[in-house]
Amino acid sequence: xxxxxxxxxxxxxxxxxxxxxxxxxxxxxxxxxxxxxxxxxxxxxxxxxxxxxxxxxxxxxxxxxxxxxxxxxxxxxxxxxxxxxxxxxxxxxxxxxxxxxxxxxxxxxxxxxxxxxxxxxxxxxxxxxxxxxxxxxxxxxxxxxxxxxxxxxxxxxxxxxxxxxxxxxxxxxxxxxxxxxxxxxxxxxxxxxxxxxxxxxxxxxxxxxxxxxxxxxxxxxxxxxxxxxxxxxxxxxxxxxxxxxxxxxxxxxxxxxxxxxxxxxxxxxxxxxxxxxxxxxxxxxxxxxxxxxxxxxxxxxxxxxxxxxxxxxxxxxxxxxxxxxxxxxxxxxxxxxxxxxxxxxxxxxxxxxxxxxxxxxxxxxxxxxxxxxxxxxxxxxxxxxxxxxxxxxxxxxxxxxxxxxxxxxxxxxxxxxxxxxxxxxxxxxxxxxxxxxxxxxxxxxxxxxxxxxxxxxxxxxxxxxxxxxxxxxxxxxxxxxxxxxxxxxxxxxxxxxxxxxxxxxxxxxxxxxxxxxxxxxxxxxxxxxxxxxxxxxxxxxxxxxxxxxxxxxxxxxxxxxxxxxxxxxxxxxxxxxxxxxxxxxxxxxxxxxxxxxxxxxxxxxxxxxxxxxxxxxxxxxxxxxxxxxxxxxxxxxxxxxxxxxx
Numbered sequence: 001x002x003x004x005x006x007x008x009x010x011x012x013x014x015x016x017x018x019x020x021x022x023x024x025x026x027x028x029x030x031x032x033x034x035x036x037x038x039x040x041x042x043x044x045x046x047x048x049x050x051x052x053x054x055x056x057x058x059x060x061x062x063x064x065x066x067x068x069x070x071x072x073x074x075x076x077x078x079x080x081x082x083x084x085x086x087x088x089x090x091x092x093x094x095x096x097x098x099x100x101x102x103x104x105x106x107x108x109x110x111x112x113x114x115x116x117x118x119x120x121x122x123x124x125x126x127x128x129x130x131x132x133x134x135x136x137x138x139x140x141x142x143x144x145x146x147x148x149x150x151x152x153x154x155x156x157x158x159x160x161x162x163x164x165x166x167x168x169x170x171x172x173x174x175x176x177x178x179x180x181x182x183x184x185x186x187x188x189x190x191x192x193x194x195x196x197x198x199x200x201x202x203x204x205x206x207x208x209x210x211x212x213x214x215x216x217x218x219x220x221x222x223x224x225x226x227x228x229x230x231x232x233x234x235x236x237x238x239x240x241x242x243x244x245x246x247x248x249x250x251x252x253x254x255x256x257x258x259x260x261x262x263x264x265x266x267x268x269x270x271x272x273x274x275x276x277x278x279x280x281x282x283x284x285x286x287x288x289x290x291x292x293x294x295x296x297x298x299x300x301x302x303x304x305x306x307x308x309x310x311x312x313x314x315x316x317x318x319x320x321x322x323x324x325x326x327x328x329x330x331x332x333x334x335x336x337x338x339x340x341x342x343x344x345x346x347x348x349x350x351x352x353x354x355x356x357x358x359x360x361x362x363x364x365x366x367x368x369x370x371x372x373x374x375x376x377x378x379x380x381x382x383x384x385x386x387x388x389x390x391x392x393x394x395x396x397x398x399x400x401x402x403x404x405x406x407x408x409x410x411x412x413x414x415x416x417x418x419x420x421x422x423x424x425x426x427x428x429x430x431x432x433x434x435x436x437x438x439x440x441x442x443x444x445x446x447x448x449x450x451x452x453x454x455x456x457x458x459x460x461x462x463x464x465x466x467x468x469x470x471x472x473x474x475x476x477x478x479x480x481x482x483x484x485x486x487x488x489x490x491x492x493x494x495x496x497x498x499x500x501x502x503x504x505x506x507x508x509x510x511x512x513x514x515x516x517x518x519x520x521x522x523x524x525x526x527x528x529x530x531x532x533x534x535x536x537x538x539x540x541x542x543x544x545x546x547x548x549x550x551x552x553x554x555x556x557x558x559x560x561x562x563x564x565x566x567x568x569x570x571x572x573x574x575x576x577x578x579x580x581x582x583x584x585x586x587x588x589x590x591x592x593x594x595x596x597x598x599x600x601x602x603x604x605x606x607x608x609x610x611x612x613x614x615x616x617x618x619x620x621x622x623x624x625x626x627x628x629x630x631x632x633x634x635x636x637x638x639x640x641x642x643x644x645x646x
Contacts, residue, residue, distance in 0.1 A: 007226070009186055009221075013211040024287060024437070025365065026590045031358075033549075034366035038542050040478045042507040044489070046362060047549060050557040051355045053117055055229060064103070068122055071098055072129035080415060081130050085256040092212075092644045094168075095137070102166030104141050104150075111146075111161035116292060116354040123296050124303030131417040132257030136301045139208040142293035143286075143425070143644050144171030144234055145215045152234075152277045152285050157449060161215060161236060168646050169214035172239075174204040175286060176390025178628045182218070182430045184232060184283055186616035188630070189265065191220035191235065193228050198235065198275070200268040203630040211249050211259040212642050213239045218265070230278025235270050238640065243268035254416030261640065266632065290425060291365045292357045295350065297421050298375030302420055305343035305379055308386040311409055312336050316389055324390075326389070335385040338487070342378050343573035344568070345547045348554035349374060366438050367546065373431040374543040376421035383415045432536040439542065440528075446470040451526040469503035471518075472502030478515050483507030494555055497569040499552045502576035502584055506545050509583060512542050516590055537586045544579045544586075551575050 028035065033046040053061070075094050081087055095101065105111025105121050114122065119141070127134025146165045149157055161452065165171055180186045189202025200220055209313075210216070216237040224230030237244075248262040277285050278552045316327035316336060326332045353367045387394035393401060394411040408491035422428050447470075449463035482488040482504065489500040517538055521528055555572035559565030605608055 003248050009188065012567055019334070025284070028363055028441070029359065030363040032363040032366055034542065034546055035363070035438065035441070037475075037545055037549075038366075038513065038517070038538075039442055040511040042481070042483070042503075042510045042549075044503065044549070044553075047352060047356075048352070048556070049551050049555045050352065050561075052557075053115055053355060053358065057118065059114055060112070061114055061121065062101075064112060064114060064120065065121060065125065065249050065280065067098060068100065071095075072126060075300055076126075076129040076133060078130040079469050081257040082410070084400065086249065087130070087132055087257045087259070089134060089644050092136070093646060094132070096167060096646060099167070100169070101140060101168075102146075103137070105146050105162050105166040106150075109158060110166035111162070111167075116295065116357045117351060120295055120299035120350060120354050122296035123299040123305075127300035128303045128307050130257065131300065131304075131414070131496045132255050134303075135255055135258055138296040138300070139173065140165070140171050142216075142296040143173040143289055144170065144209065144213075145217055147168075147289045147293055148217055148234060148276055148285050149236070151263055151288060154279075156273070157236065157276070165215065167564045169216040170209055170260040171217065172207050172209035172213035173286075174207050174208050174210065175219045177203060178205050178630055182426065185452050187219065187221050187232055189218070189220040191222050191233060191270070193222065193225065193272075193356075195270075197269045198237050198272055199220070200235070200237070200265040202265050203247075203628075204263045204265075205628075206250065206260055206558055207246075207263050208258060208260045210239075210263050211246055211261040211640065212644050213259075213642075214475055215239060216263075217276070218270075219286060220265075222279050229279045232282040233279045233280060233532060234276040234282040234285045236274045236276060237268065237270050240267060241270070244641075245637065245639045247637040247639075252420065254413065254419055259642070262628075264632075264637075291368050294425055295357065297356055298346065298350050298353075298371040301379035301418070301421060302343065302346040303347050304414055305339065305382050307414065308382045309336075309339050309343050311411065312339055312386055312389050315409075332389055335389055337574060339382045339385060340579065341578055342382055344571035345551045345575045345579075346375050346378060346552075348550040348572075352550045352553065354479045368436060369426075369431055369435050369438075370539075370543045372425065372544050373428060373435065373539070374547055376418075377428060378422075380415075380418050380422060381417050383411075387411050399579045429532070429536070432539045433532065435539045435542070436535040439539065440517065440521065442470075443518070449550070451528075451638075453526065475518070478518075480509045481507050481511055483509075483511070494569070496560065497559075497566065497573075499569060499572055499576070500518055501554060502548055502573070502580070503552055505576075505580060506548050509545060510539070512587070513538065513545070516587070520590075530641050531595070533593060533598075534590060537590050541583050541586045545584045547612055548579050 031043070031046055033043055036043040036046070046397070071094060075352070076091055076212040077088070083094050086543070099112050100122070101112030102109075103122055105113065107113045123134050123138055126137055128625065145161055151159060153161075175184070177188060180188065189200065189204065191198040198220075200218065202220060204210070204218070216239050218235045218237045219232055220235065220367065222228060222230045222233045243266045245264045246261045247264055250260045252258060252260070254336070288530045313336065316332055317325050319326045320327070328334060353364055353371045353610050356367065390409070390411050393406070393409070398408035398410040398411060426434060447463055447467035451460045454462070472618050475509045484504075488507070489503040491501040492503060501588040520531065520534060524531055551572040
């Protein structure tokens with residue numbers, strides 16, 4: 001039997017970047033609103049008029065939402081899940097019976113076949129009842145077995161596994177390892193070919209759903225050998241296979257019902273027929289799956305915003321201080337305005353991105369990433385503001401509030417539950433870099449060889465000629481545009497309601513953003529990738545502009561449908577004014593910041609120059625290793641995998 005690897009791949013920074021670059025989709029075969037935005041081109045025509053779902057999709061979606069709402073209201077006990085740190089078996093069984101495991105699976109395989117729009121609405125609804133339930137459903141369908149099989153599976157694999165995933169079997173996605181996060185080049189889990197099988201050895205960490213899963217998507221490294229291309233490869237693995245041990249059920253700050261653990265593979269045999277795609281395609285499959293899979297997080301963030309708004313409105317209207325409700329005090333009122341406007345924008349970003357995913361006319365890899373980045377950051381801020389509005393009651397647990405006779409409002413819980421979204425499926429810092437790479441793709445395509453130290457003088461000369469042609473056409477278009485014409489975007493002006501100034505601002509600012517990016521590339525060239533603070537601000541500006549565009553387009557859609565149009569315009573107008581202040585501040589910080597000073601300070605911290613500053617406190621941590629040893633333990637650990645009965 002194979003043993004768990006004792007050594008991890010040793011890779012340089014450049015090699016790690018090459019692995020990540022090889023995994024990303026190289027070509028743009030469809031238009032992208034966000035990609036154009038970063039290039040200074042405001043392609044409003046790609047998102048306006050707002051795309052709409054087909055009538056039949058709406059009918060089926062609304063029908064399921066009604067059933068799911070009834071289930072959530074009567075069968076999900078959020079307080080019990082928080083108290084027991086576990087979703088009851090009967091709740092999971094009820095979700096299976098409802099068909100919630102198969103929301104995105106085609107009806108031919110026993111699923112409901114919901115669109116991305118209605119799948120996200122369902123996640124927002126379930127996540128509001130219990131974030132742990134939302135995470136269970138999302139991990140199973142957004143990144144678990146159903147999505148990669150839908151996109152890359154063979155007909156035989158779909159016939160074998162999708163009916164199980166639609167009704168009975170929970171799935172999980174296993175990529176992360178104790179020493180591997182967003183740097184997959186260090187992946188140590190191996191899948192060694194052996195006849196018609198592969199033999200898996202390794203340890204996976206933070207396996208959401210892994211403690212209760214029936215099926216796993218596992219990323220493992222296939223060694224290169226005769227007849228085997230090798231590389232990181234994806235497999236469907238039966239969780240009950242001999243040699244698999246769930247060694248720990250992890251506990252977290254929030255999402256206490258999350259079935260997340262540590263899974264060890266020791267000589268686990270997996271049929272070659274269970275390999276998804278060719279050898280070496282695992283990372284590409286994972287990244288492509290995440291292009292739409294990431295939309296599940298902003299779905300639950302938008303739902304959290306709606307709940308925060310409801311609680312803030314009800315509480316701030318009845319809580320009186322100094323002779324009037326606290327909502328009428330400007331310091332509190334501004335927080336409520338921020339929550340209301342931002343919730344409207346998050347839902348606008350989510351619905352627009354989801355509908356574009358359903359139509360498949362646009363490449364939404366950047367839009368989905370922006371939605372995840374923006375949604376997770378803004379939802380956390382909204383929850384934090386809700387806790388502040390609630391005051392001491394915001395810090396008090398719902399159970400304690402109930403025990404002393406007050407409404408059991410879990411404000412502190414939502415703050416804890418939402419915090420992970422800034423880390424899940426790509427941390428904010430990694431999302432900044434991922435989006436920045438896509439945003440500058442056009443530049444690297446024409447001028448990348450100029451700054452590549454490995455390219456020959458001939459290659460650099462050719463790249464210089466290509467860059468000259470590209471920039472001669474592109475740069476002049478960044479000087480002027482519709483954003484400077486006072487009558488542009490007049491279709492967003494109706495009586496006293498007028499969003500056209502905001503769209504003109506977006507158009508002007510997109511050009512400014514593109515000019516800033518070009519200047520930075522000219523200034524730093526090959527060192528551009530090290531300027532992570534600058535790149536993060538560039539991406540944050542793009543995220544705000546995307547959110548402003550989505551908010552305006554959604555407001556106009558609601559107005560045209562006679563569905564709260566006046567109020568929608570008010571919300572969009574308030575959000576855009578708030579966003580413009582943030583954008584202006586970000587532009588200032590592009591060139592006026594402490595990045596260089598911080599870099600020097602960090603070197604001093606790591607060298608121990610300021611260690612004296614840490615004196616005078618006690619560190620309650622134990623003396624265990626920072627990163628767990630993945631070697632096979634001398635004493636096997638008990639298997640804590642739990643099977644949920646159907």
